[in-house]
Amino acid sequence: MPCASIRVIVSAKEGRRTFAAAQIAVMRHGAPLDYFSHVYGPVARSMQALGWTYTAICVGVCLVIIGLLMTAMMRRRGGGDRIVTESGPALTWVMIGSGVSTLILFGMAIYAFIALRAVAAPAKAPVTIAVTGYDWWWKADYGGVVVANELHIPTGVPVKIDLRSADVIHAFWVPQLAGKTQMIPGVTTHQWLQADRPGVYRGQCTQFCGEQHAHMAFEVVAQSPADYRAWLAAQAANAAAPSSALAQTGQHYFRSHCGGCHSVRGTEATGQHAPDLTHLMSRRELAAGLTPNTPDNLINWVEHAQDLKPGTRMPSFDLTPEQRTALKAYLTGLS
Amino acid sequence: MTEQRIPHIGCVAPNSEDEKRLRDIWEAEPGLKGKLGSVDHKVIGLRYIVTAFVFLILGGVEALIMRLQLARPDAGLVSPDAYNQLFSMHGVTMIFLYALPVLSGFSNYLWPLMLGTRDMAFPRLNALSYWLFLFAGLFLYAGFAFGHGANAGWFNYVPVSGPIFDPGPNIDIYALGMVLLGISTTVGAANFVVTLFRLRAPGMSLNRVPIIVWGTLTASVANLIVIPSVSLTFFLLWLDRNLGTHFFDTGAGGQALLWQHLFWVFGHPWVYVVVLPAMGIVSDALPTFCRRPLVGYAAVAMSTVATMIIGFEVWIHHMFATGLPPLVLAFFGAASLIIAIPSAITVFCWIATIWAGRPQFKVPFLFFASFVLLFVIGGVSGVMTAAVSLDWQLNETYFVVAHLHYVLLGINVFPVMGGVYYWFPKWTGHKTNEVLGRWAFGVLFTGFNLAFFPMHILGVLGMPRRIYTYAPGMGWSLLNLLVTLGAFLFALGVLIFLIDLLISARRGEPAGDNPWDAASLEWSMSSPPPAYNFRVIPIIASGHPLWEDRLNQSEQRSKLHEGFTLLEGRETLGTSPLDSEPNAILRMPGDHLAPFALGLAATVFFAALALHGWLWAGLALAACAATLIWWFWPPKAEKAPSDREAAHV
Numbered sequence A: 001m002p003c004a005s006i007r008v009i010v011s012a013k014e015g016r017r018t019f020a021a022a023q024i025a026v027m028r029h030g031a032p033l034d035y036f037s038h039v040y041g042p043v044a045r046s047m048q049a050l051g052w053t054y055t056a057i058c059v060g061v062c063l064v065i066i067g068l069l070m071t072a073m074m075r076r077r078g079g080g081d082r083i084v085t086e087s088g089p090a091l092t093w094v095m096i097g098s099g100v101s102t103l104i105l106f107g108m109a110i111y112a113f114i115a116l117r118a119v120a121a122p123a124k125a126p127v128t129i130a131v132t133g134y135d136w137w138w139k140a141d142y143g144g145v146v147v148a149n150e151l152h153i154p155t156g157v158p159v160k161i162d163l164r165s166a167d168v169i170h171a172f173w174v175p176q177l178a179g180k181t182q183m184i185p186g187v188t189t190h191q192w193l194q195a196d197r198p199g200v201y202r203g204q205c206t207q208f209c210g211e212q213h214a215h216m217a218f219e220v221v222a223q224s225p226a227d228y229r230a231w232l233a234a235q236a237a238n239a240a241a242p243s244s245a246l247a248q249t250g251q252h253y254f255r256s257h258c259g260g261c262h263s264v265r266g267t268e269a270t271g272q273h274a275p276d277l278t279h280l281m282s283r284r285e286l287a288a289g290l291t292p293n294t295p296d297n298l299i300n301w302v303e304h305a306q307d308l309k310p311g312t313r314m315p316s317f318d319l320t321p322e323q324r325t326a327l328k329a330y331l332t333g334l335s
Numbered sequence B: 001m002t003e004q005r006i007p008h009i010g011c012v013a014p015n016s017e018d019e020k021r022l023r024d025i026w027e028a029e030p031g032l033k034g035k036l037g038s039v040d041h042k043v044i045g046l047r048y049i050v051t052a053f054v055f056l057i058l059g060g061v062e063a064l065i066m067r068l069q070l071a072r073p074d075a076g077l078v079s080p081d082a083y084n085q086l087f088s089m090h091g092v093t094m095i096f097l098y099a100l101p102v103l104s105g106f107s108n109y110l111w112p113l114m115l116g117t118r119d120m121a122f123p124r125l126n127a128l129s130y131w132l133f134l135f136a137g138l139f140l141y142a143g144f145a146f147g148h149g150a151n152a153g154w155f156n157y158v159p160v161s162g163p164i165f166d167p168g169p170n171i172d173i174y175a176l177g178m179v180l181l182g183i184s185t186t187v188g189a190a191n192f193v194v195t196l197f198r199l200r201a202p203g204m205s206l207n208r209v210p211i212i213v214w215g216t217l218t219a220s221v222a223n224l225i226v227i228p229s230v231s232l233t234f235f236l237l238w239l240d241r242n243l244g245t246h247f248f249d250t251g252a253g254g255q256a257l258l259w260q261h262l263f264w265v266f267g268h269p270w271v272y273v274v275v276l277p278a279m280g281i282v283s284d285a286l287p288t289f290c291r292r293p294l295v296g297y298a299a300v301a302m303s304t305v306a307t308m309i310i311g312f313e314v315w316i317h318h319m320f321a322t323g324l325p326p327l328v329l330a331f332f333g334a335a336s337l338i339i340a341i342p343s344a345i346t347v348f349c350w351i352a353t354i355w356a357g358r359p360q361f362k363v364p365f366l367f368f369a370s371f372v373l374l375f376v377i378g379g380v381s382g383v384m385t386a387a388v389s390l391d392w393q394l395n396e397t398y399f400v401v402a403h404l405h406y407v408l409l410g411i412n413v414f415p416v417m418g419g420v421y422y423w424f425p426k427w428t429g430h431k432t433n434e435v436l437g438r439w440a441f442g443v444l445f446t447g448f449n450l451a452f453f454p455m456h457i458l459g460v461l462g463m464p465r466r467i468y469t470y471a472p473g474m475g476w477s478l479l480n481l482l483v484t485l486g487a488f489l490f491a492l493g494v495l496i497f498l499i500d501l502l503i504s505a506r507r508g509e510p511a512g513d514n515p516w517d518a519a520s521l522e523w524s525m526s527s528p529p530p531a532y533n534f535r536v537i538p539i540i541a542s543g544h545p546l547w548e549d550r551l552n553q554s555e556q557r558s559k560l561h562e563g564f565t566l567l568e569g570r571e572t573l574g575t576s577p578l579d580s581e582p583n584a585i586l587r588m589p590g591d592h593l594a595p596f597a598l599g600l601a602a603t604v605f606f607a608a609l610a611l612h613g614w615l616w617a618g619l620a621l622a623a624c625a626a627t628l629i630w631w632f633w634p635p636k637a638e639k640a641p642s643d644r645e646a647a648h649v
Helices: A002-013 A017-027 A042-074 A090-120 A225-236 A245-257 A295-308 A321-332 B017-026 B031-036 B041-070 B080-115 B123-145 B170-198 B211-242 B256-273 B276-290 B297-311 B326-338 B340-355 B363-386 B388-394 B398-428 B434-460 B477-507 B594-610 B614-632
Strands: A127-134 A137-142 A145-148 A150-154 A159-165 A170-172 A181-183 A189-193 A199-204 A217-223 B009-011 B537-539 B559-564 B571-575 B582-587 B644-646
Touching: A042 A090, A042 A189, A042 B340, A042 B363, A042 B388, A090 B326, A090 B340, A090 B363, A090 B388, A127 A150, A127 A170, A127 A181, A137 A150, A145 A150, A145 A225, A150 A225, A159 A170, A159 A181, A181 A189, A217 A225, A245 A321, A295 A321, B041 B080, B041 B123, B041 B398, B041 B477, B080 B123, B080 B170, B080 B211, B080 B256, B080 B276, B080 B398, B123 B170, B123 B594, B170 B211, B170 B594, B211 B256, B211 B276, B211 B297, B256 B297, B276 B297, B276 B340, B276 B363, B276 B398, B297 B340, B326 B340, B326 B363, B326 B388, B340 B363, B363 B388, B363 B398, B363 B434, B388 B434, B398 B434, B398 B477, B434 B477, B594 B614
Parallel strands: A127 A159, A150 A217
Antiparallel strands: A127 A137, A137 A145, A159 A189, A170 A181, A199 A217, B009 B559, B537 B559, B571 B582, B582 B644
16 A cells, blocks of 8 residues: 555655654555454444445345345246236235244344444543544544644543534544544544554544545544643643754744644633644644655645645635745644 | 216117217317327327437437546546536436326326227326426426526435525526426326226226236325425425525535435335336236236236335435434335335246246347346345445445446336337237347347446445546456447447337338237227227226236136217216216317416526526416316317216226
């Protein structure tokens, strides 16, 4: 898979080898949203078992019907073109077939109840994350520590997600960990998920939410509890101060042009309408899963957001070469 | 003022003076009035079918553009906004402008012929229903033509369709178009219900009517219950968007979720509305090609009704992911499984009919037999989405797209095409070309499955609905290419089908009255039927009037050539609701331009609302009132002493 290899190289280059390894695990089978053959948590696993059982029954039903139809059409019959008046035991067989179908359906219903009960609510979730959907990105709030488009969770424990929307209805979905739940303005919905082992699991908005619904993805990075705590502590810190004069020029530009929408904690940029960029370079992807987060992709996004993601709330900025270099220096310093 | 008159029972010979008199009474006037003012249910029925097929082709072209865009990852054929309009208009077109109208066309054409009467109960209302459908369709497409088509999906959730996030005229046109179309559907539904209960020929008791009548009756009753919900919800949205109300505005105490409830309370019964009459087509026509009556008539009729009743209890299964409490979800999930039981009964009845009959592999039979399989595939994938926690994965993915296309094409388009092949000889007097028909079927069936089966797999690979493009690394590329190939193959099948019909309409072999040797009443008159349908109102003795001698189920025989003559004007017989005892002579209205004019005035009213032309809206309302006065203006006294005369028979 060419895409996977490029992404791994990119990640490795930035020295995040653990993520790169996880990336390989996720990308190996080529369909990061596949929830039928690859699941990594108890919620998704319960749904997978239900899915395969139902699939088996449904395929079986279709095969039986095909068999009955073919036999009904092909079986040999005597006697010309006359109208058939007798039905024989046909109606009895209809009743038997309907009775058997009813029993199977009742069995399926009971299994569905049991499966629903198993995943409806977690026993006890030690971690709660408040996720808010925006056109077209995700904000995740860890009790004051705000990140965007990349959730980190500890492995092995249930994680409760409180879901809200800032604008229209979105749906939060990490199929390899759990099912989807709508994020509805004015109400808070909930779901929980749990990852068995470290890895990167892709998420996607599944409720049509406007022009860039297609590009509203995110990632869930599951880490060992220790790694997770370290990550959270790092994210809680304020942004690093610009390390060079060039970066300071970039920060100046950022404050006047970007700070109305974006926040960088510890600076005068406190906008609330767009992703918090305090630790921008710790993230793997840009623009809600649109492209890998490399310095070149990043500045390209700033200059051509409307071409890369038409309709996004982020405008395309016309940068002079000096502004480009300075802004790049500042942004890539937000590690 | 009631006059007592006992209608004459007798014969009307073909080409007799009496028959000529009937023709004079019933045939449309020449010229524009006859064209625009026709109230003949056969004319209206065919108009419905042709118009619906035009919309089917439009919706199909939209689908093909979308499939080109999705054939490969990161394609840039259309802009995101254009794609959003395409999938929205595709859904609106197929669900509202094709699926029900085409079935209304069949029922309009067939009901009076099947029930043994001369027209629908309210012929002018019938004409109004058609004109409003046509105008509402044009209205919805007018926005699209100017780049302002519906763009928030056919189910149009708020707030993405609300004034803040969709400020253009797109959704106003969609909302008003839906209210306009709702009037058409409502008056059409009322017409079907009254026709069934008042206009069946004597002896055509409820247990003798064809299953399509049960299907359309059930669908019509459902429409009368649920159309108000969808009309209201679109009207509330229009108020929110234009007059500053806050029904769906959460910022001001409204509820976004309210839209989903109001929409799906309508939307799910609607799914059954657009399949039950089509299932009726199969239940009625399949037995003809099995050379036997349907096995389990009562079971199929009752399953139709049961499906609709349970169909009112399942709307939440579109909303499993909205965070409602698990108990509610479990209830609606169980109801969504239980609704499969009547469908299972019906499927077994169809198979038993083939099994216990002598199948003739004519073109319509191929459509009907393959329909049974597609019905089951669409049914079991529906059962999978009824399991709540599994649906939390499947919902809003291509699995649902696959499911709904197996349901809507499998259970609507395939029976409709089979039905067109079956009744085409009756409509035109010409047989279709058997060879072209087989090719059409083969290409359609292959294309359909190639286009829609892989979507199930795309769904479990996680491809969400309504995305205008996808990245190459998602594992969806190859399957999407297959789907696109299948879609074009299906389109080729539609083309062959249409070519066959166009050629056959001119050059097909003469069909005769009853080319399939079928059992029901519509095959008892010439093809195409005369304007008055029946020379005499027949007296029916069984559910298979044309097979009675051969079935020999009882001593009684239907009287098709000796019955109520009703030669004194545009009249037909009114009968009692359950047992079809004659109890009135109904005076039927003739051709009139008022339905057309009212439809036009109503459309102008809605267009004025869309354009905020309040003065024009007022004028159009006044015009509506004036047309209604014209409509109800009593005819000249010597022709009509009273609207209804009681008759004692």
